[in-house]
Amino acid sequence: MLSVHDVAVTYSNGVTALHPTSLTFKRGQFIVLLGASGAGKSTLLRTLNGLVRPTRGEVRVEGRGSIFARRSALRAHRRSTGMVFQQHHLIGRLTALENVLTGRLAAHSTFRSMLPLPRADRMIALEALGRVGLVDRALHRADQLSGGQQQRVGIARAMAQRPETILADEPVASLDPATAVKVLDDLHRICREDGITAIISLHQVDLARRYADHVIGLAQGRIVFEGNPDTLRPDALDEIYHADQPRLAEAAE
Structure with missing residues:
Protein backbone atom coordinates (compact mmCIF):
# COMPACT_ATOMS: atom_id res chain seq x y z
CA MET A 1 0.00 0.00 0.00
CA LEU A 2 1.35 3.41 -1.04
CA SER A 3 0.62 6.56 0.92
CA VAL A 4 1.61 10.21 1.20
CA HIS A 5 1.72 11.99 4.53
CA ASP A 6 1.53 15.80 4.66
CA VAL A 7 3.40 16.01 1.33
CA ALA A 8 3.88 19.44 -0.24
CA VAL A 9 5.98 20.59 -3.20
CA THR A 10 7.22 24.13 -3.76
CA TYR A 11 9.54 24.66 -6.71
CA GLN A 29 -7.31 -0.27 -7.03
CA PHE A 30 -7.50 1.64 -10.31
CA ILE A 31 -7.29 5.25 -9.14
CA VAL A 32 -7.84 8.26 -11.40
CA LEU A 33 -6.52 11.76 -10.71
CA LEU A 34 -8.75 14.41 -12.28
CA GLY A 35 -7.98 18.09 -12.70
CA ALA A 36 -7.23 20.88 -15.13
CA SER A 37 -3.71 21.52 -16.43
CA GLY A 38 -1.57 22.85 -13.60
CA ALA A 39 -3.80 21.32 -10.92
CA GLY A 40 -0.92 19.31 -9.45
CA ARG A 56 7.85 18.52 3.25
CA GLY A 57 6.18 15.26 4.21
CA GLU A 58 6.83 11.62 3.33
CA VAL A 59 5.93 9.04 0.71
CA ARG A 60 5.67 5.60 2.30
CA VAL A 61 5.29 2.01 1.16
CA GLU A 62 3.68 -0.40 3.59
CA GLY A 63 6.32 -2.59 5.20
CA ARG A 64 9.21 -0.54 3.81
CA GLY A 65 8.78 2.95 5.22
CA SER A 66 9.73 6.22 3.53
CA ILE A 67 11.00 5.94 -0.04
CA PHE A 68 13.39 8.83 0.68
CA ALA A 69 14.89 7.30 3.83
CA ARG A 70 17.95 6.08 1.90
CA ARG A 71 19.06 5.67 -1.69
CA SER A 72 18.54 1.91 -1.64
CA ALA A 73 14.92 2.41 -0.55
CA LEU A 74 14.29 4.79 -3.45
CA ARG A 75 15.91 2.40 -5.95
CA ALA A 76 13.83 -0.50 -4.65
CA HIS A 77 10.65 1.57 -4.89
CA ARG A 78 11.39 2.61 -8.46
CA ARG A 79 12.09 -1.01 -9.46
CA SER A 80 8.62 -1.94 -8.27
CA THR A 81 6.91 1.08 -9.87
CA GLY A 82 6.18 1.20 -13.60
CA MET A 83 5.74 4.52 -15.42
CA VAL A 84 3.61 5.22 -18.49
CA PHE A 85 4.09 8.65 -20.05
CA GLN A 86 1.95 10.80 -22.32
CA GLN A 87 4.60 11.00 -25.04
CA HIS A 88 5.60 7.31 -24.96
CA HIS A 89 9.35 7.97 -24.47
CA LEU A 90 10.22 5.10 -26.79
CA ILE A 91 13.48 4.91 -28.75
CA GLY A 92 12.27 5.15 -32.34
CA ARG A 93 15.14 3.28 -34.00
CA LEU A 94 14.73 0.28 -31.68
CA THR A 95 12.14 -2.45 -32.18
CA ALA A 96 9.07 -2.76 -29.99
CA LEU A 97 10.70 -5.75 -28.31
CA GLU A 98 13.94 -3.87 -27.62
CA ASN A 99 11.97 -0.99 -26.10
CA VAL A 100 10.04 -3.35 -23.83
CA LEU A 101 13.29 -5.01 -22.78
CA THR A 102 14.46 -1.69 -21.29
CA GLY A 103 11.87 -2.36 -18.61
CA ARG A 104 14.03 -5.30 -17.49
CA LEU A 105 17.26 -3.31 -17.03
CA ALA A 106 16.58 -2.36 -13.41
CA ALA A 107 16.38 -6.06 -12.52
CA HIS A 108 20.11 -6.38 -13.22
CA SER A 109 23.31 -4.76 -12.01
CA THR A 110 24.73 -1.89 -14.04
CA PHE A 111 27.47 -4.11 -15.45
CA ARG A 112 25.08 -6.96 -16.33
CA SER A 113 22.66 -4.60 -18.05
CA MET A 114 25.42 -3.64 -20.53
CA LEU A 115 25.42 -7.20 -21.89
CA PRO A 116 22.65 -8.90 -23.90
CA LEU A 117 19.81 -9.71 -21.52
CA PRO A 118 19.03 -13.35 -20.72
CA ARG A 119 16.49 -15.33 -22.74
CA ALA A 120 14.16 -15.26 -19.72
CA ASP A 121 13.94 -11.47 -20.01
CA ARG A 122 13.12 -11.72 -23.72
CA MET A 123 10.30 -14.13 -22.87
CA ILE A 124 8.96 -11.71 -20.26
CA ALA A 125 9.08 -8.88 -22.83
CA LEU A 126 7.32 -10.97 -25.48
CA GLU A 127 4.65 -11.96 -22.98
CA ALA A 128 4.12 -8.28 -22.11
CA LEU A 129 3.72 -7.41 -25.81
CA GLY A 130 1.25 -10.27 -26.19
CA ARG A 131 -0.88 -8.90 -23.38
CA VAL A 132 -1.37 -5.63 -25.26
CA GLY A 133 -1.96 -7.41 -28.57
CA LEU A 134 1.33 -6.44 -30.20
CA GLN A 150 3.41 3.12 -29.27
CA GLN A 151 1.49 3.80 -26.09
CA ARG A 152 0.65 0.10 -25.76
CA VAL A 153 4.37 -0.67 -26.14
CA GLY A 154 4.91 1.81 -23.29
CA ILE A 155 2.44 -0.16 -21.19
CA ALA A 156 4.18 -3.43 -22.08
CA ARG A 157 7.53 -1.91 -21.07
CA ALA A 158 6.10 -0.94 -17.68
CA MET A 159 4.58 -4.40 -17.24
CA ALA A 160 7.91 -6.05 -18.07
CA GLN A 161 9.19 -4.61 -14.78
CA ARG A 162 6.73 -6.89 -12.95
CA PRO A 163 5.60 -3.83 -10.95
CA GLU A 164 3.49 -3.55 -7.83
CA THR A 165 2.32 -0.08 -8.86
CA ILE A 166 1.74 1.65 -12.20
CA LEU A 167 1.81 5.44 -12.49
CA SER A 174 -2.76 12.65 -27.44
CA LEU A 175 -4.95 9.81 -28.71
CA ASP A 176 -8.31 9.83 -30.47
CA PRO A 177 -11.28 8.62 -28.37
CA ALA A 178 -11.48 5.10 -29.83
CA THR A 179 -7.74 4.51 -29.42
CA ALA A 180 -7.83 5.97 -25.90
CA VAL A 181 -10.46 3.40 -24.92
CA LYS A 182 -8.37 0.57 -26.39
CA VAL A 183 -5.27 1.68 -24.48
CA LEU A 184 -7.14 2.06 -21.18
CA ASP A 185 -8.93 -1.26 -21.74
CA ASP A 186 -5.53 -2.97 -21.93
CA LEU A 187 -4.09 -1.12 -18.96
CA HIS A 188 -7.19 -1.69 -16.80
CA ARG A 189 -7.43 -5.40 -17.68
CA ILE A 190 -3.76 -6.15 -16.99
CA CYS A 191 -3.79 -4.30 -13.66
CA ARG A 192 -6.91 -6.23 -12.64
CA GLU A 193 -5.43 -9.57 -13.66
CA ASP A 194 -2.14 -8.94 -11.83
CA GLY A 195 -3.50 -7.08 -8.80
CA ILE A 196 -1.44 -4.00 -9.65
CA THR A 197 -2.27 -0.66 -8.05
CA ALA A 198 -2.75 1.90 -10.83
CA ILE A 199 -2.71 5.68 -10.35
CA ALA A 208 -12.73 8.33 -15.16
CA ARG A 209 -16.30 7.18 -14.67
CA ARG A 210 -15.74 4.18 -16.91
CA TYR A 211 -12.53 2.81 -15.39
CA ALA A 212 -11.90 4.22 -11.91
CA ASP A 213 -12.50 2.46 -8.63
CA HIS A 214 -11.67 5.71 -6.87
CA VAL A 215 -11.31 9.31 -8.07
CA ILE A 216 -9.18 12.08 -6.60
CA GLY A 217 -9.86 15.59 -7.88
CA LEU A 218 -7.21 18.30 -7.68
CA ALA A 219 -7.43 22.04 -8.20
CA GLN A 220 -4.62 24.54 -7.70
CA GLY A 221 -2.49 21.95 -5.90
CA ARG A 222 -5.16 20.88 -3.41
CA ILE A 223 -7.39 17.83 -3.07
CA VAL A 224 -10.94 19.10 -3.61
CA PHE A 225 -12.72 15.78 -4.24
CA GLU A 226 -12.21 12.18 -3.26
CA GLY A 227 -14.70 9.40 -3.73
CA ASN A 228 -16.50 6.90 -5.89
CA PRO A 229 -16.82 7.84 -9.60
CA ASP A 230 -20.62 7.62 -9.22
CA THR A 231 -20.45 10.71 -7.02
CA LEU A 232 -18.83 12.84 -9.74
CA ARG A 233 -21.86 15.10 -10.03
CA PRO A 234 -21.88 18.58 -11.61
CA ASP A 235 -21.17 20.35 -8.31
CA ALA A 236 -18.12 18.12 -7.70
CA LEU A 237 -16.82 18.76 -11.22
CA ASP A 238 -17.30 22.50 -10.77
CA GLU A 239 -15.18 22.25 -7.63
CA ILE A 240 -12.45 20.39 -9.55
CA TYR A 241 -12.43 22.54 -12.67
CA HIS A 242 -13.68 25.85 -11.23
CA ALA A 243 -16.07 28.32 -12.78
CA ASP A 244 -13.31 29.89 -14.88
CA GLN A 245 -12.59 26.51 -16.54
CA PRO A 246 -14.74 24.84 -19.23
CA ARG A 247 -17.75 23.26 -17.55
CA LEU A 248 -16.97 19.63 -18.14
CA ALA A 249 -19.92 18.65 -15.96
CA GLU A 250 -22.32 19.44 -18.78
CA ALA A 251 -20.21 17.69 -21.40
CA ALA A 252 -19.93 14.57 -19.27
CA GLU A 253 -23.68 14.11 -18.75
Missing part, protein backbone atom coordinates in the same frame (compact mmCIF):
# COMPACT_ATOMS: atom_id res chain seq x y z
CA SER A 12 12.62 26.89 -6.74
CA ASN A 13 10.68 29.68 -8.49
CA GLY A 14 8.42 29.90 -5.44
CA VAL A 15 5.40 28.23 -7.04
CA THR A 16 3.62 25.76 -4.78
CA ALA A 17 2.53 22.93 -7.07
CA LEU A 18 1.15 20.74 -4.28
CA HIS A 19 -0.14 21.94 -0.93
CA PRO A 20 0.11 19.67 2.16
CA THR A 21 -1.62 16.44 1.11
CA SER A 22 -2.25 13.10 2.79
CA LEU A 23 -3.61 10.17 0.78
CA THR A 24 -3.67 6.39 0.92
CA PHE A 25 -3.80 4.37 -2.30
CA LYS A 26 -5.35 0.99 -1.64
CA ARG A 27 -3.63 -2.04 -3.07
CA GLY A 28 -5.09 -3.29 -6.36
CA LYS A 41 -1.61 15.87 -10.93
CA SER A 42 1.80 15.44 -12.57
CA THR A 43 3.62 16.74 -9.49
CA LEU A 44 1.78 14.24 -7.30
CA LEU A 45 2.61 11.36 -9.66
CA ARG A 46 6.27 12.34 -9.87
CA THR A 47 6.44 12.62 -6.11
CA LEU A 48 5.00 9.12 -5.78
CA ASN A 49 7.89 7.79 -7.87
CA GLY A 50 10.54 9.95 -6.24
CA LEU A 51 11.23 11.95 -9.40
CA VAL A 52 10.24 15.05 -7.41
CA ARG A 53 11.36 15.23 -3.80
CA PRO A 54 8.69 16.85 -1.61
CA THR A 55 9.46 20.07 0.21
CA VAL A 135 3.42 -9.61 -30.28
CA ASP A 136 3.14 -9.54 -34.09
CA ARG A 137 4.81 -6.10 -34.03
CA ALA A 138 7.70 -7.19 -31.80
CA LEU A 139 10.35 -6.72 -34.50
CA HIS A 140 8.91 -3.49 -35.95
CA ARG A 141 10.74 -0.26 -35.23
CA ALA A 142 8.90 1.87 -32.68
CA ASP A 143 8.77 4.83 -35.06
CA GLN A 144 6.86 2.68 -37.56
CA LEU A 145 4.00 2.13 -35.13
CA SER A 146 0.87 4.23 -34.71
CA GLY A 147 0.46 6.49 -31.68
CA GLY A 148 -1.86 4.02 -30.00
CA GLN A 149 0.50 1.12 -30.65
CA ALA A 168 0.49 6.91 -15.75
CA ASP A 169 0.62 10.63 -16.53
CA GLU A 170 -2.08 11.56 -19.07
CA PRO A 171 -1.47 8.33 -21.03
CA VAL A 172 -4.25 8.95 -23.58
CA ALA A 173 -4.18 12.74 -23.89
CA ILE A 200 -3.65 7.43 -13.59
CA SER A 201 -4.06 11.13 -14.35
CA LEU A 202 -6.76 11.98 -16.88
CA HIS A 203 -8.66 14.96 -18.24
CA GLN A 204 -11.63 12.99 -19.55
CA VAL A 205 -14.42 12.70 -16.99
CA ASP A 206 -16.21 10.00 -19.00
CA LEU A 207 -13.10 7.79 -18.90
